[in-house]
Amino acid sequence: MSTQRLNGTVKWFNTQKGYGFIKPDGQDKDVFVHISALQESGLDRLNDNQRISFEMVDDRQGKKSAGKLQLING
Template sequence: MPATRDEVTMATGTVKWFNATKGFGFIMPEDGGKDVFVHITAVQAAGLRGLNENQRVSYDVVTERGKAAASNLKPL
């Protein structure tokens, strides 16, 4: 079942870490603020196998289950 998307804003940031085995990681937004959760399904939907530490990406910030998460990832 797709997540409810209450609010969508485009952002850019740097991958803090991503663990493909665990299936998630975090992105540090360029504008500061809290790190953004990224799930393996968002990575796979972008046609990627994983994310590398310090990799720059653009992404949409969506609300999933009441928390901010990255979606629509694009490597920069």
């Protein structure tokens, strides 16, 4: 089963708090992103307004969040 990748823009990410939100293209609801998703994807930080590709995954509490992050260049 293939998982759909989504593209979006980082609304904000606070490294000290360890989380932030991504605004998916064409959707109204922002997606939560935890610092552990960055670490698992080999990223050290996200910048506001940065373009990103991601998959919806279940977090440790079983809630949907962004995972398998990849930066979109350009």
